[in-house]
Amino acid sequence: MKLLGCVLEYRSARSCVAVRGYAGLNGTETVTEADGRRRLRVRLLGPFEVRLGGEPIVVSGPKQRILLAALALFAGRDVPVDTLARAVWGERTPSRAKASVQTHVMRLRQQVGDGAISTGRDGYRLAADPDDVDVTRFAALLRRAAAEGDPAVERALLGEALALWQGEPLQSVRSDVLLDEHVPQLVESHLVAVERRVDLDLDLGEVDGVAGELTELLVRHPLREPLWERLMRVLAASGRTAEALAVYADCRERFADELGVDPGERLRALHLELLNAVPPDDAGEAAEPPALVPRQLPHDTTRFTARGAELAELDRLLEQAQPDATAIVLIDGTAGVGKTSLAVHWAHRIAGRYPDGQFFLDMRGHSGDAPVPPEAALDTLLRAAGVRPDLIPSTVEGRSAMLRTRFAGTRTILMLDNVATAGQVRPLFGGPGQLVVITSRNQLRGLVARDGARRLSVREFSAAAAACLLAASAGDDRIADEPDAVTELVALCGHLPLAIALAAEYVSRFRDNTIAELVDELRDERSRLDVLRDPHDEGTDLRATFSLSYNALRPEAARLFRLLGLVPGPRFDLFTASALDGRPRTRAALDELVAAHLVNQPGRGRFQLHDLLRAYASGLAEDLDPTERRAAIERLAERYVLLAGRARSVLSRPPRLREVVDIDRELDGVPEFDGHGDALRWIERDRDNLVGTVGLAAAHGLDDLAWRLAWLLSGAWLILHNVQEWVSTARIGLACAERLGDGDAIFLSLNNLAMAHTEAADWGEVRACFERALANRRARGDREGEAQVLSNMGAEPFRHGDFEGAVRMYEQALAALPEGGGGLFRAYVLLNLCGSCAEAGRARAALSYGLRALPLFREASERSYEAICLSNLADACVALGDYDEAMVYSDRSLEYFRELGRGRQIGHALVVRGRILHAKGQSDAASEAWREARELLRPLDDRRLPELDALLGDQGSGVGT
Known part of the structure; x- marks a missing residue:
């Protein structure tokens, strides 16, 4: 939730529009101070939240959180050490309290920055702008409002202050002293501010939505008479005198049951005043309870967290809605991402604006039961709206028309959860004044295109938000004690709220075990979905949840989803999907997966599977027919070999390139590269898939493709300095070449692995590989291959600064080349001699060798090596x-x-x-x-x-x- 700043305009107390620089905790304004320090912001009026430089941070350690909260309560002022010690330890402060506080302040500074906490003569001060702490800003706004003479401005200031209130203060701050000494005062200030603002609402005649807010407050403060009084006045001012009288009856009954007394004099006088205002013939009727207004929204979760930006966006979408049309808000996202929780929480927040009813229907779009058809949904809604069953029409058209008539002129919320298709819900829209909130695993593009729905796609939690959700269940101390394990746990859960909540339950259930032990269990992708579940609650079974989306797919899309379980990397493109699919309509099937939120599309042409969905898809891929699985991997590896060959020909053309791959071969879907940069970008972007495909091909007996792909990638690994990937793929390539028993493949793979070890400076492995490669070539009488090995062996003395030794090795390589032969490889050897002679101080020899190599590179259009030669x-x-x-x-x-x-x-x-x-x-x-x-x-x-x-x-x- 973005905290609000100075008001530009004021519509109502719940729709205060902020434009100034109080960059709330989720704001996007200035994140650094004038001196370059990262700006610190603290929220205490609700969930404890800290942002440093605009980024959320988790303050680890309960004592550090207490210290920060205590300092924030007095932001801009010195807080004595004794006060801080009482806040942390209560009345049982340690004997060396000052030293203990100093230690914990030091630890806190390590998390929020040294400049955030200054040291005074007798204590410490939070060096934050009071406007950056919601408590101090709240108090400042209340003071300004109290001093203001203009009622409209006073009302706006109160509205801005109340917008800062996000729930019970000092949540997650475990200090009895702070809770006892500050929370009651803050709550009282909040209630007094609400009551004063309602008085101003009444004076100015703007009470829309106020009744709902007061009703919610009375749930938490049922014995506060000023709230009952103002609710009655607001209802009466809205022309709802009968409801105001019914409210008094409820109040009197509650006071009698809980306190044994009648309401106070002001409430009794107001009750009498309202009774006298009702005509005599209607007085008895007015005293009757009003007709029941539907309040069907599910209960709001007590652990709702970290969706401030989404809530602000939903508020913005609602503000954009046309007043003369149905406001339709679509909340979509993958299974388990928290769509329903977000929708319910938001609907409760704004329920006061829709006093004529809140309706809820589970449309069962993705469940074990059949989806709810429109005619059944209409029947349910009409009955809930008070229509007698015998008056409900039999057709969808008739029921839809009656619903629109029934809702005409009213302000209602209709929440339709778990929707499958746009056609399932279109007949349920009631007309102007109604807000329709839809949640779906599908994108429901037709609702946006045809019906003007405004979409919010819900994404996974950030790392900080996920840690907060874990802490809410598992406890702040355990989360703070194992930060590395928490980070990995969140990643293994794919930042998915449902998975994180299940992991949190597991952690809290086994309090004697460490979080790291749970992480060990989750690392195995095959069993991860089994660990994250409650066997007695189908709603927590992620595999079953995903299967509902999967089972709703058409056969072509379902097949592609299974095959995508073979993708070794986190992201892929249409090329990868088409290679696995091997069918002409891959794009349409992939689009269906995107629309169903089984595949994410973070950018044009790029796709990815959520980590847990990838685990689910991998399980489906394991159940594929072995022949089908091997054929898909072969198609992928074959296309990658051709594409890697084309990339290698652009980056550098090794002498034996065309012996390894026919780069001119025509293969559908295999693109060309537009220069070096394009080729490098592709390899960097698809690195995980390329490395993984080498392993996949080897594991499925596709040895010929595996060694070729490993060898073709070596030029890119050299340029990008990806040593780890180079060594791992080269090892697999050599093993595959040896299984094939192909002497040329073994030679090239040995040379590849030796060069990889050269980059890793693993000289023992380098020499072993080169000795085998040299023996391989000499046994075949391949003088050019022998020269290639000798040239590559010159890298070791060169790297160790033995430039004369490198020169000798390169001279051996040059001598090994057949007279007048060697072609482009001769140029490589001459280039190495040029560089080594230059380093050895033999400048004239370097110049001679370089001038002999330069025209050979130009003739072959080898721009990269020409550039190296020019530099030498x-x-x-x-x-x-x-x-x-x-x-x-x-x-x-x-x-x-x-x-x-x-x-x-x-x-x-x-x-x-x-x-x-x-x-x-x-x-x-x-x-x-x-x-x-x-x-x-x-x-x-x-x-x-x-x-x-x-x-x-x-x-x-x-x-x-």
């Missing part, structure tokens, strides 16, 4: 003192690297460029180039960082190391 040539020219020629090479290499988006190579080229500029006397420009290089290379932990730090230190850049 620039380095060699610097060493030779030819700075003008060096700048020419440097400019072109940087241009190419930036075009290709190669961060590491850009950084290395900038190092060279800085040296050129420094040699030319342009020290400031040199420092700028080196600073940019360091920013690029620092996240990569690059070997040239110490060199850059030294260079910048020499230049007096002022940038610390």
Whole structure:
């Protein structure tokens, strides 16, 4: 719920419009102070909530929460240590109270920032703007209202103050002292403010919705006479004198039963006044109870939490509704996401605006029973509205017309829960003045397109909201004691509110076990849905809940959903779905899954399965016919091999690429890449699926596809520095090649794994792989393959700074190539010699080798290696003192690297460029180039960082190391 600020306009006490900078706890306004500190905001009037820099945080530790609450109650003022100690420990304060408070303040500062709590002479102060703490803002608004002479402005200020009230104060703050000393005063201030605002409502003649609010307050404060009095006056002012008299009768009966007394003098006088205002013939009738007004909304949950933004959006959607039309609000989302809880909570909040009745129907759109047909729903509604059964028409059209007639001129809420289709509910709309709240697992796009429904799609909880829900059941202390386990638990529950609530119940049931022990059970995806359930309550069985949505699908969509259980990564695209499906209408089936909220669509062309739905789909995939499952994985792997081959041809063309994959092969749905950036983006985006498909293919006997895909991905892993993925896929690829017994596949896979271990600096594994690869090639008389291994073996001495050793290895590789042969691979060896000679201080040799390699790369259109060669040539020219020629090479290499988006190579080229500029006397420009290089290379932990730090230190850049 977004807390409100200064009022621009005031419609009623429950629809105060805020426009100013009190950025409530869910606001989007300024999140930092002028000094750069992250802004701290605290909510105490309801669920305890803290935001730091606009982000919600969970303050761990009950004592830290008490301290923060105590400081917030006096925001902007010093709070003595004795007062803080009493708040935390009550009357049994520790002997060294000051030191104990100091320790807990230190821990609190670690969570909310050192600048949030300042130290005074005798205590501590919360360094937050009083407007950023709802309690102090509430009190300030009440003071302003009391001093205001204009009734309209006073009423607006009271409305703004009351909008801050979100429930019982100091929830989740376990301090008897704070609860005893502050909550009664806060509650009294709240009630007095409500009563004063109602008086102003009556004076100004604006009492719409006030009766409902007062009725809700009387549920919590049934013995407060000023509330009874104002409810009677509001009803009388609304022309509902008979109801006002009935309210007095209820009040008198309650006071007699609970206190043994009659209502006070003011209430008795008001009762007599109202009786005298009723005509004599109607007095007896007026004293009769009024007709029963339907109040069918389900009870509101006591643990509703963390939907402030959604509630604010629902309020906004309602404000947008046209007054001369039925207001239709559609709340959709996947099973277990909390649609009904949100709808019921919101409906209770706004029920006072709809005094003529609140109706509720479970339409059973996704349940074990048949959906409720429109004719049955209409019959139920008409009976609830007071129509005699014998007067209800027999047709849907007749019943719908009678419903509209019955509801004409009234203000009612109709909540239709668990709706399957738009046609199921269209005949139930009653006309202007009615609010229809619909919940559904389907998107019901027709209601939005044809009927003007306004949609709110409910998403999973944030990590902070999920932790709050866990704490409400399991206890704040247990949540605070195991923060890492809580984070993983929430993730394993997919942030789904129903799953989190079930996990919280489990944690609270086994109080002697740690949360980490539950996490261990949930890690197994196959049994996760069985752990998160109550065997005696079908409503908590997630597998059964998901199956209701799944069973409602058409056969094509149901088949695709089963196959999507094979997707190894969290996200996928139409390409992946089509490959698994192997049928022409995949897009339509996928769209049906999206509409049913079985698949999420976070962006155009991108899809994902919720974590728990993925577990459910994986279970269905395990039950597929083995032949069908293997065929789907083969289609996926085959398409990924072709696509990875095309990406590899764009990023870098290894000599044996076309031996591994025919990149010119035509295959439906396999796109081309528009340059290096496009290819890299695809690999980064689909990384989990690509890695997972290597494993899937290997596990299902598709060894030939598995090793090829692993080898094709190596070029991207090198560029992206994804060492872990490279090693894991290369190992699988080698195992598959060995099962095939294919010598060429084994050689390429060994070379691939050796290069992966090179990036991981696992030199023992590197040497073992290269020795096997070298023996493999020599046994086959493959001199070019032998040269390839020797060239790759030069990486180890190069990485260890033995540049002369690297030169010797690369010279062996060059000598191993057949005379006049080697093609593009000869260029790679020459390039390695160029770089190694440059590092070894042999600048003229480096220049010679680089100039021999450059035309070979240009002829093959190998832009990326041409750029590396140009950068090496620039380095060699610097060493030779030819700075003008060096700048020419440097400019072109940087241009190419930036075009290709190669961060590491850009950084290395900038190092060279800085040296050129420094040699030319342009020290400031040199420092700028080196600073940019360091920013690029620092996240990569690059070997040239110490060199850059030294260079910048020499230049007096002022940038610390």
